Amino acid sequence: MAVSGLLFIAFVLAHMYGNLKAFGGEDSFNTYAEHLREIGEPMLPHEGALWIIRIGLIVALVVHVACAVILWRRAAAARPVQYAVKKNTGSSLSSRTMRWGGLTLLVFIVWHLLNFTIVKVNPSSGETGDPDHNPYALMVDSFDLWWMTVIYLIAMLALGMHLHHGTFSSLQTLGWTNTATSRARARAAGWVVAIVIAGGFALVPLSVLVGIIEK
Amino acid sequence: MNLTLKIWRQAGPSDKGGIHTYQVQGISEDMSFLEMLDVLNEQLNEKGEEPVAFDSDCREGICGTCSLMINGEAHGPEVTTTCQLHMRSFSDGDTITIEPWRAEPFSVIKDLIVDRSAFDRIIQSGGFISANTGSAPEANSVPAPRDKAMRAFNVATCIGCGACVAACPNGSASLFLGAKITHLGELPQGQPERYSRVVDMVGQHDHEGFGGCTNIGECASACPKEIPLDVISQLNKDLRTALKNGY
Amino acid sequence: MAGSTLHDGTTPLNAAPNQTSDDAHGYYTAGDPIADPVAPTGPIKDRWTNRKFENRLVNPANRRKLDIIIVGTGLAGGAAAATLGEAGYNVKSFCYQDSPRRAHSIAAQGGINAAKNYKEDGDSTFRLFYDTVKGGDYRSRESNVYRLAEVSANIIDQCVAQGVPFAREYGGLLDNRSFGGVQVSRTFYARGQTGQQLLIGAYQAMERQVAAGTVEQFTRHEMLELIVVDGKARGIIARDMVTGEIETHLADVVVLATGGYGNVFFLSTNAMGSNVTAAWRAHRKGAYMANPCYTQIHPTCIPVSGEHQSKLTLMSESLRNDGRIWVPKKKEDCTKDPRDIPEEDRDYYLERIYPSFGNLVPRDIASRAAKYMCDEGRGVGPMVGDFRRGVYLDFSDAIQRLGEDAVREKYDNLFDMYERITGENPYQVPMRIYPAVHYVMGGLWVDYHLQSNIPGLFVSGEANFSDHGANRLGASALMQGLADGYFVLPNTIRDYLADGPFEKVDESHEAVVEAKRAVQERIDKFLSINGTRSADSYHKELGNIMWEYCGMERTEDGLRKAIDMIRELKADFWTNLKVLGSADTLNQSLEKAGRVADFIELGELMCIDALNRRESCGGHFRAESQTDDGEALRHDEEFAYVAAWEWGGDSLEGGQPVLHKEDLIYTAIEMKQRSYK
Incomplete structure (x- = not known):
């Protein structure tokens, strides 16, 4: 769980960085998108590296979800009778919402892939398949819709919370938080990763909505 | 102080169990939480009702026998054991919910006692x-x-x-x-x-x-x-x- | 006899006692004198070594055919279970708690003595032996005490090997501190939780044997009867406290390591469940109860705050190393904030009366001094009855001298505990302390092998009348429990087991059936009296009687009065007790009823023993026997003996306990009147 999670953190960090290319304008963004498909050429075929990454992510996702399901089932079995009153005094909201937050992210990722990767639905025109091969336009069209931005912002909140606990938790699970200091650092890392990634991602749709980024 | 206690009662491992409500009066703030339950039990005994079973032994916070989920917190609101929790942590008129530890490997033996x-x-x-x-x-x-x-x-x-x-x-x-x-x-x-x-x-x-x-x-x-x-x-x-x- | 040479070449240093007073006349029957049948001889330093060699061995192949029952899982019981399990015997271990790790040894705070002399401050086996005998007011057997001092060093080795995290110095070596009543630093400690750490060490060693299959553990089981077949202890009847089932467990030998009976006072530092039942059942089956009146009152406990109090909490007496004890000089200052009382109006009474030992005088002296100060009306804290029952233990000097951090490092858990219980911060306001019953030196009589007068019944730890004489020194209880459990019992029990396995006993044997029937009858009786009072209310009343008349100061009249009151209480108990619920489930009221019934009988015997012993020694202070300036006064010529009491039947039916005397003859140490001035 921790290892797959750390892989995801690396991925979303890179993904977020790529998204920020949107601030460089249409060309910069589209070139970046195209370049993603050309990494490793000619040693690798077109989109080869991308597929390796994708397969890696799919495997990580399977592992991550499988671990989550096991933990969830163990937790349910370990406490068949619930408390009438239960307070939480030492834990963050994010740590207690990992499962539902994770599910939210899973649903979001499905939509996100339909939106930008697989079907490439353009919600403003209803077009599919991005016939102009212009990811930038597809993105701007999407986030010009207020409700699309809201969906993405909610998802980024979920992602931020998931990362807030997930970062700390993965470091703890890997046994790297053996002292009060290292534990405090891991907690801080959780905040940094969550704010940087979720914030970085949120910048783009927000900028589109308010018109900083436009076609 | 006077208190309302909502306590999990369960006659044995196979009994379904449920929350019962009791009133206790004249509790002093110098009493420990378990001494407050002693007072309740003495009252129940007088009324001919079976006392509430709960675990405690050293009553000085070291043996680990006492337990209790008190208002949703293990050992109650202070960082200590239930036996070292004192009634000065509560106020007159409070309602206190008391439940056993809940976990599958900790099955309830009776009332608030678990294995x-x-x-x-x-x-x-x-x-x-x-x-x-x-x-x-x-x-x-x-x-x-x-x-x-x-x-x-x-x-x-x-x-x-x-x-x-x-x-x-x-x-x-x-x-x-x-x-x-x-x-x-x-x-x-x-x-x-x-x-x-x-x-x-x-x-x-x-x-x-x-x-x-x-x-x-x-x-x-x-x-x-x-x-x-x-x-x-x-x-x-x-x-x-x-x-x-x-x- | 004094001065002449004994057959083993040693010279007795005192004459056999000859009692001339007879305060307890009419309450007891005089029995035959007794002696330790296996007392060792020869130079004291060789006695244990020789005995270990003389004691017969049990072939490893035979060990697994031998069954040992051990009741109690504290230091003495847990350590014995682990060690005998390691040796390959079949051990069955019983405790009333839900886990062996909860035994009340866990609550010991201060430390454990050992004659390691790591501080090079003049300590030695002989000095630890000497201090223990002297501290016990010359009422212990010198051979036993020497052995205790001798094995003390092995205990530390063993515990460290098990992973007990003792305090260490910067160089990584073990740290020591000095502890109440001695002038050398020989006490090993783990912050204020030494008992906990030692017990967990023994517990883990025992659990390892459970995993290995040599020890079978029975938790939430209470021993309710001893099975004696053909004069030998052969098993126990125990109640499964969860199902209520009455079970028979048979064995070749039975060990009682069931702790002390301080709860006879209702309020004590013992655990709620600590009880005398196992020992008392054995006593009623013929085992002698020795010196039951020797009670240790611990000087540094948190004072009683009100009627509801269910137990008292000890603050380790290591606090006396740095805290100064005082009361106001003027009565009118007793209700003032102590910080507002100027230095010249404070009476540091221990430092004043005992200048050389000051705040570190032995427990009994410190306790009685506190009582007198409060009796004079100079006590502090809330009124309890007619007096304020508390004296100050002040750390302001230590905080100034060492800094608050240093004090915190030494005592933080104790200070925190004090603040939780009283709501006062001891870093700012002096603590209030008052004596409370803490330990009993009395217990079942045993010989040098820790075997009682019933063959096959061994008794270890606080449950036996032990090595502490009339008073136990600080940090010696843990030492004795582990000495008995790890080193003594395993080396003596083999001599008895060398004759085994004994003839098989069947559950249908008449003695077994009878024991089981008696247990069942007693339980049925408790449930059928159907009166009006809870067992707890009887316990509280008994405790009040005991504390008032058989507590820190005892008088002839008071003790007679107490005996009458206890007898009345006993009669009422058996006609007016109310126990609800049934016998076939977990029933805490039923458990309590059985324990209180036994405490009542024990309380009566304690008063008779105290009445008979018209002298003051250690934890037994008779007002009739004191010096002009109020110090305890022993009468060696009359009372240098162990009072071993045989059950003589229920007093309500005309029974009287039978007194057997075992003379205490010293060859290595000369008796001296104790003086800490």
């Missing part, structure tokens, strides 16, 4: 240093670095009460486990069995039906002995090293 023998079995699986009586070398022949000995002591203060399990949303006993792993693993005497110990103890923990740890941290905040969460990290580290080395 914690799973902890004994976890210790049996490896929570010791194998040193037969008489085989010990001179005590000062192996110095132990003071900081390590201090850390060992700090986590060896675990009283095995089970509050960590009771508070954990996952019903995990990782704090209990981590405390013992860290205690023995920090001392030079604990090194020979360090890695087999962690594998065996984690195996027994899982076998008993405790949940897995997701590092939420409720355990450490409920722990009356303030065992820190880093013992779970230590546990994970030792487990990782053990598995890497083929234990």
Whole structure:
């Protein structure tokens, strides 16, 4: 769980960085998108590296979800009778919402892939398949819709919370938080990763909505 | 002060059980929480109603016998054991809900008493240093670095009460486990069995039906002995090293 | 006899006692004198070594055919279970708690003595032996005490090997501190939780044997009867406290390591469940109860705060190393904030009366001095009855001298505990302390092998009348429990077991059936009286009687009065008790009823023993026997003996306990009147 999670953190960090290319304008963004498909050429075929990454992510996702399901089932079995009153005094909201937050992210990722990767639905025109091969336009069209931005912002909140606990938790699970200091650092890392990634991602749709980024 | 108590009553392991409501009057703030329950029990006895069964023994916070989920918090609102919780932590007119520890491996025996023998079995699986009586070398022949000995002591203060399990949303006993792993693993005497110990103890923990740890941290905040969460990290580290080395 | 040489070449230093007073006349029957049948001889330093060699061995192949029952899982019981399990015997271990780790040894705070002389401050086995005998006011057997001092060093080795995290110095070596009543630093400690750490060590060693299959553990089981077949202890009847089932467990030998009976006072530092039942059942089956009146009152406990109090909490007396004890000089200052009382109006009475030992005088002296100060009306804290029952233990000097951090490092858990219970911060306001019952030196009579007068019944730890004489020194209880459990019992029990396995006893044997029937009858009786009072209310009343008349100061009249009151209480108990619920489930009221019934009988015997012993020694202070300046006064010529009491039947039916005397003859230490001035 921790290892797959750390892989995801690396991925979303890179993904977020790529998204920020949107601030460089249409060309910069589209070139970046195209370049993603050309990494490793000619040693690798077109989109080869991308597929390796994708397969890696799919495997990580399977592992991550499988671990989550096991933990969830163990937790349910370990406490068949619930408390009438239960307070939480030492834990963050994010740590207690990992499962539902994770599910939210899973649903979001499905939509996100339909939106930008697989079907490439353009919600403003209803077009599919991005016939102009212009990811930038597809993105701007999407986030010009207020409700699309809201969906993405909610998802980024979920992602931020998931990362807030997930970062700390993965470091703890890997046994790297053996002292009060290292534990405090891991907690801080959780905040940094969550704010940087979720914030970085949120910048783009927000900028589109308010018109900083436009076609 | 006068209080309303909502207490889990359950006649035996197979009984369904439920919350019953009682009133107690004239409780002094110098009483301990369990002395308040003694007052209730004396009242119930007079009325011909069977007293509430609850565990307690030393009543000075060290034996780990007492338990109780008090208003949703293991051992109540202070960082201490239930027996050291005093009524000055409550106010006149309060309603207090009292429940047993809830976890599948901690089955209810009666009312507020649960079976914690799973902890004994976890210790049996490896929570010791194998040193037969008489085989010990001179005590000062192996110095132990003071900081390590201090850390060992700090986590060896675990009283095995089970509050960590009771508070954990996952019903995990990782704090209990981590405390013992860290205690023995920090001392030079604990090194020979360090890695087999962690594998065996984690195996027994899982076998008993405790949940897995997701590092939420409720355990450490409920722990009356303030065992820190880093013992779970230590546990994970030792487990990782053990598995890497083929234990 | 004094001065002449004994057959083993040693010279007795005192004459056999000859009692001329007879305060308890009419309450007891005089029995035959007794002697330790296996007392060792020869130079004291060789006695244990020789005995270990003389004691017969049991072939390892035979060990697994031998069954040992051990009741109690504290230091004495847990350590014995582990060690005998390691040796390969079949051990069955019983405790009333839900886990062996909860035994009340866990509550010992201060430390454990050992004659390691790591501080090079003049300590030695002989000095520890000498201090213990002297501290016990010359009422212990010198051979036993020497052995205790001798094995003390092995205990530390053993515990360190098990992973007990003792305090260490910067170089990584073990740290020591000095502890109440001695002038050398020989006490090993783990912050204020030494008992906990030692017990967990023993517990883990025992659990290891459970895993190995040599020890079978029975938790939430209470021993309710001893099975004696053909004069030998052969098993126990125990109640499964969860199912209520009455079970028979048979064995070749039975060990009682069931702790002390301080709860006879209702309020004590013992655990709620600590009780005398196992020992008392054995006593009623013929085992002698020795010196039951020797009670240790611990000077540094948190004072009683009100009627509801269910137990008292001890603050380790290590606090006396750095805290100064005082009361206001003027009565009118007793209700003031202590910080507002100027230095010249404070009476540091221990430092004043005992200048050389000051705040570190032995427990009994410190306790009685506190009582007198409060009796004079100079006590502090809330009124309890007619007096304020508390004196100050002040750390302001230590905080100034060492700094708050240093004090915190030494005592933080004790200070925290004090603040939780009283709501006052001891870093700012002096603590209030008052004596409370803490330990009993009396217990079942045993010989040098820890065997009682019933063959096959061994008794270890606080449950036996032990090595502490009339008073136990600080940090010696843990030492004795572990000495008995790890080193003594395993080396003496083998001599008895060398004759085994004994003839097989069947559950249908008449003695077994009879024991089981008696237990069942008693339980049925408790449930059928159907009166009006809870067992707890009887316990509280008994405790009040005992504390008032058989507590820190005892008088002839008071003790007679107490005996009458206890007899009335006993009669009422058996006609007016109310126990609800049934016998076939977990029933805490039923458990309590059985324990209180036994406490009542024990309380009566304690008063008779105290009445008979018209002298003051250690934890037994008779007002009739004191010096002009109020110090305890022993009468060696009359009372240098162990009072071993045989059960003589229920007093309500005309029974009287039978007194057997075992003379205490010293060859290595000369008796001296104790003086700590």
